Amino acid sequence: xxxxxxxxxxxxxxxxxxxxxxxxxxxxxxxxxxxxxxxxxxxxxxxxxxxxxxxxxxxxxxxxxxxxxxxxxxxxxxxxxxxxxxxxxxxxxxxxxxxxxxxxxxxxxxxxxxxxxxxxxxxxxxxxxxxxxxxxxxxxxxxxxxxxxxxxxxxxxxxxxxxxxxxxxxxxxxxxxxxxxxxxxxxxxxxxxxxxxxxxxxxxxxxxxxxxxxxxxxxxxxxxxxxxxxxxxxxxxxxxxxxxxxxxxxxxxxxxxxxxxxxxxxxxxxxxxxxxxxxxxxxxxxxxxxxxxxxxxxxxxxxxxxxxxxxxxxxxxxxxxxxxxxxxxxxxxxxxxxxxxxxxxxxxxxxxxxxxxxxxxxxxxxxxxxxxxxxxxxxxxxxxxxxxxxxxxxxxxxxxxxxxxxxxxxxxxxxxxxxxxxxxxxxxxxxxxxxxxxxxxxxxxxxx
Amino acid sequence: xxxxxxxxxxxxxxxxxxxxxxxxxxxxxxxxxxxxxxxxxxxxxxxxxxxxxxxxxxxxxxxxxxxxxxxxxxxxxxxxxxxxxxxxxxxxxxxxxxxxxxxxxxxxxxxxxxxxxxxxxxxxxxxxxxxxxxxxxxxxxxxxxxxxxxxxxxxxxxxxxxxxxxxxxxxxxxxxxxxxxxxxxxxxxxxxxxxxxxxxxxxxxxxxxxxxxxxxxxxxxxxxxxxxxxxxxxxxxxxxxxxxxxxxxxxxxxxxxxxxxxxxxxxxxxxxxxxxxxxxxxxxxxxxxxxxxxxxxxxxxxxxxxxxxxxxxxxxxxxxxxxxxxxxxxxxxxxxxxxxxxxxxxxxxxxxxxxxxxxxxxxxxxxxxxxxxxxxxxxxxxxxxxx
Numbered sequence: 001x002x003x004x005x006x007x008x009x010x011x012x013x014x015x016x017x018x019x020x021x022x023x024x025x026x027x028x029x030x031x032x033x034x035x036x037x038x039x040x041x042x043x044x045x046x047x048x049x050x051x052x053x054x055x056x057x058x059x060x061x062x063x064x065x066x067x068x069x070x071x072x073x074x075x076x077x078x079x080x081x082x083x084x085x086x087x088x089x090x091x092x093x094x095x096x097x098x099x100x101x102x103x104x105x106x107x108x109x110x111x112x113x114x115x116x117x118x119x120x121x122x123x124x125x126x127x128x129x130x131x132x133x134x135x136x137x138x139x140x141x142x143x144x145x146x147x148x149x150x151x152x153x154x155x156x157x158x159x160x161x162x163x164x165x166x167x168x169x170x171x172x173x174x175x176x177x178x179x180x181x182x183x184x185x186x187x188x189x190x191x192x193x194x195x196x197x198x199x200x201x202x203x204x205x206x207x208x209x210x211x212x213x214x215x216x217x218x219x220x221x222x223x224x225x226x227x228x229x230x231x232x233x234x235x236x237x238x239x240x241x242x243x244x245x246x247x248x249x250x251x252x253x254x255x256x257x258x259x260x261x262x263x264x265x266x267x268x269x270x271x272x273x274x275x276x277x278x279x280x281x282x283x284x285x286x287x288x289x290x291x292x293x294x295x296x297x298x299x300x301x302x303x304x305x306x307x308x309x310x311x312x313x314x315x316x317x318x319x320x321x322x323x324x325x326x327x328x329x330x331x332x333x334x335x336x337x338x339x340x341x342x343x344x345x346x347x348x349x350x351x352x353x354x355x356x357x358x359x360x361x362x363x364x365x366x367x368x369x370x371x372x373x374x375x376x377x378x379x380x381x382x383x384x385x386x387x388x389x390x391x392x393x394x395x396x397x398x399x400x401x402x403x404x405x406x407x408x409x410x411x412x413x414x415x416x417x418x419x420x421x422x423x424x425x426x427x428x429x430x431x432x433x434x435x436x437x438x439x440x441x442x443x444x445x446x447x448x
Numbered sequence: 449x450x451x452x453x454x455x456x457x458x459x460x461x462x463x464x465x466x467x468x469x470x471x472x473x474x475x476x477x478x479x480x481x482x483x484x485x486x487x488x489x490x491x492x493x494x495x496x497x498x499x500x501x502x503x504x505x506x507x508x509x510x511x512x513x514x515x516x517x518x519x520x521x522x523x524x525x526x527x528x529x530x531x532x533x534x535x536x537x538x539x540x541x542x543x544x545x546x547x548x549x550x551x552x553x554x555x556x557x558x559x560x561x562x563x564x565x566x567x568x569x570x571x572x573x574x575x576x577x578x579x580x581x582x583x584x585x586x587x588x589x590x591x592x593x594x595x596x597x598x599x600x601x602x603x604x605x606x607x608x609x610x611x612x613x614x615x616x617x618x619x620x621x622x623x624x625x626x627x628x629x630x631x632x633x634x635x636x637x638x639x640x641x642x643x644x645x646x647x648x649x650x651x652x653x654x655x656x657x658x659x660x661x662x663x664x665x666x667x668x669x670x671x672x673x674x675x676x677x678x679x680x681x682x683x684x685x686x687x688x689x690x691x692x693x694x695x696x697x698x699x700x701x702x703x704x705x706x707x708x709x710x711x712x713x714x715x716x717x718x719x720x721x722x723x724x725x726x727x728x729x730x731x732x733x734x735x736x737x738x739x740x741x742x743x744x745x746x747x748x749x750x751x752x753x754x755x756x757x758x759x760x761x762x763x764x765x766x767x768x769x770x771x772x773x774x775x776x777x778x779x780x781x782x783x784x785x786x787x788x789x790x791x792x793x794x795x796x797x798x799x800x801x802x803x804x805x806x807x808x809x810x811x812x813x814x815x816x817x818x819x820x821x822x823x824x825x826x827x828x829x830x831x832x833x834x835x
Contacts, residue, residue, distance in 0.1 A: 006723075017562050017567050251481055261489060271495075
């Protein structure tokens with residue numbers, strides 16, 4: 001091969017390396033950016049008068065006088081709409097059987113659309129579920145519902161070789177010739193007045209409990225649950241891990257038993273997370289009976305044994321990084337081995353140990369599989385500190401899965417799901433970034 | 449220091465410890481060391497416990513239903529009457545996404561590790577490593593959410609064009625490179641300088657034309673593919689590949705760094721380019737460490753639960769044809785997570801125990817891979833120190 005080709009190969013090899021790293025960075029961006037932008041949308045959004053009404057009724061927050069005047073402003077438009085509905089119903093009653101049947105179904109759909117937009121109609125029974133008591137609280141969803149009102153989605157099955165294609169028909173066209181046809185342009189023109197959107201910073205998203213399965217309200221129980229579980233896991237794993245690391249670095253001699261223990265450590269690190277969940281279920285709950293059924297205690301114990309190997313590994317590295325001269329100087333001054341460890345080595349290794357601990361804390365907060373069987377429930381209020389030994393708790397990681405995959409109206413509460421993912425990732429990223437900063441400061445100190 | 453006191457006139461010499469105190473010291477020292485040993489042994493005890501308790505709840509399944517149904521039947525109907533517990537399709541699904549993620553993670557991971565260890569200057573490395581660590585820190589349920597809510601609709605609505613763009617991006621530089629090298633090799637025999645250059649240009653033009661035609665043909669085929677559902681094996685393989693990447697990159701980078709500077713310097717001194725040095729000398733030397741890292745990364749992909757539960761489609765069947773990654777599949781981890789909710793109510797039944805059987809299978813695979821990976825590292829350490 002001549003030199004030119006070899007150089008070309010060399011350069012393309014380098015390009016391949018760069019390309020891989022660029023792709024990784026792009027993937028990080030592609031994953032983070034939508035989550036951050038949509039997650040912030042759970043906190044900062046254009047909220048409607050229905051949102052403020054919900055906040056007042058459910059959480060007793062907000063200025064009643066201002067709310068009343070807003071409702072009064074939208075009421076005048078609403079009365080027009082209700083009047084149109086009443087007029088149409090009178091018209092329906094006067095039609096013959098066949099035409100009535102034709103219009104009934106279409107009219108029911110229009111009513112459903114209006115309910116989704118504005119809340120219960122005057123002649124409705126008081127709804128039991130909170131989600132039906134209010135119209136759209138968010139302006140972006142309100143625009144979606146408005147489009148639902150104006151256009152009906154139909155499916156075109158004509159081509160047998162292809163999947164059915166969707167297309168839209170104007171609903172107003174279906175009511176041509178009746179009095180209801182003016183409803184649609186009226187709603188469209190007055191939607192601003194009907195809902196009065198305003199930029200809202202809903203900080204309650206972080207501090208409120210959820211109302212009616214996350215249709216309204218916030219995610220505080222989940223955040224608290226995650227914090228309880230993660231801190232509980234650290235409570236068990238951190239002391240055990242540091243002590244084990246001290247043993248491995250200072251006391252363990254080269255023997256078969258100790259190399260066995262070391263490989264046990266890396267074996268534990270490789271166990272799949274769902275198997276930890278199975279173990280937690282069968283050992284902590286079914287055998288040891290640390291709690292009747294799921295509980296924060298069982299979940300924390302399971303998470304603790306999952307993060308133990310990482311803590312041991314990072315503590316080992318931190319202790320090994322302490323210069324030998326420190327230990328030798330201390331021993332030379334006549335200190336005992338244990339005293340040296342406690343007063344000289346551990347403090348010197350502490351930043352490194354803390355870094356590892358912080359990263360493990362982040363991992364424990366983000367894990368889902370170990371807590372599915374041992375600690376997590378889908379709905380619930382924030383548990384008190386005294387209940388950690390006996391009751392399960394909602395948690396961010398589990399509830400993200402639950403809301404995205406198993407919730408009956410997952411598409412309606414996308415903003416809540418994004419908000420949860422953003423909260424979880426903020427917690428984890430903050431922890432990791434503090435670990436990185438800690439590590440940078442240590443390496444700067446060690447360099448001198 | 450436990451001295452009995454500074455010597456004064458007529459007293460015993462300074463810094464003498466009584467026999468009783470010395471035995472006390474010895475007892476506390478050995479007691480303390482035993483406590484430390486017990487704490488460290490705790491880890492090994494946990495591993496044994498995990499194996500014992502998972503196996504304890506898994507064995508009843510094989511006692512009730514035997515081995516052949518689980519490993520050879522593809523029909524998974526645990527709720528039917530009579531129930532069928534054929535896990536072959538589920539095992540196949542796990543294998544499928546693991547292989548898929550390996551195909552993505554191994555080439556990218558090794559090239560990224562090479563770039564980090566040999567190409568990038570130290571200052572840039574300090575900025576790149578946090579990027580990789582952040583990728584590793586993202587919780588799996590966040591990846592699963594991304595796969596379900598963002599990637600799946602993207603694949604479903606724009607699948608064909610996306611595949612075509614990916615094909616063009618990946619294949620065109622590769623094919624171009626191949627044409628250059630081929631034209632180079634073929635015309636190397638011609639001794640006449642000018643003639644060789646002309647022949648080279650001609651063959652290069654020919655090969656590039658063929659390559660471009662090939663790219664277009666395959667691209668058009670890909671563009672017309674209609675992806676029926678976005679939650680499929682391809683989706684999961686991509687995400688799992690990116691999740692396994694950080695592990696592979698960090699372990700491979702350590703292995704590459706461990707190969708000392710002397711080998712590199714010797715190779716450069718002999719006139720090799722950086723690519724040749726890395727490919728022919730450094731990679732083989734670091735191969736055991738890289739292999740260990742690859743095994744660890746693949747194990748992470750195999751044991752991952754949330755991403756596959758949310759985005760694989762959870763359809764227990766072997767795709768038709770067997771390599772169709774655009775079809776939904778089901779994995780062992782997702783089955784354990786998903787079926788336990790109903791199975792837990794009937795604790796004594798085969799439905800409950802079969803999930804532990806799957807867990808045992810995963811556990812055994814992880815133990816074996818860990819063992820192999822450790823043996824590889826130990827063997828390489830022996831080889832390197834023996835040289």
